[in-house]
Amino acid sequence: MSKPYVQAGEPLNEFLRSFWQRQVDAAEQETPDYRHPPLPLARIKKVMKSDPDVKVSTSYLKLALK
Incomplete structure (x- = not known):
């Protein structure tokens, strides 16, 4: 799992896309109680x-x- 911070040299657009994709994936895998x-x-x-x-x-x- 990658860190939630932008790494040096990483394009911001790429970071934001991957960050939100991880958030969506985590929300979809969560089972509500x-x-x-x-x-x-x-x-x-x-x-x-x-x-x-x-x-x-x-x-x-x-x-x-x-």
Whole structure:
């Protein structure tokens, strides 16, 4: 695995292309854990219910955040 820094003499465009390709590859290989979501869904639902301006049903929240 290469370093995240530009090496001396390395063209910046080449570095950026390879950097973002590594990021995409890492994101595609990651398997999401649906039992422990990264966002606190219960807290988001509570805030949505308490806000009178929110017109979206909270039942759609899980679908939107998956």
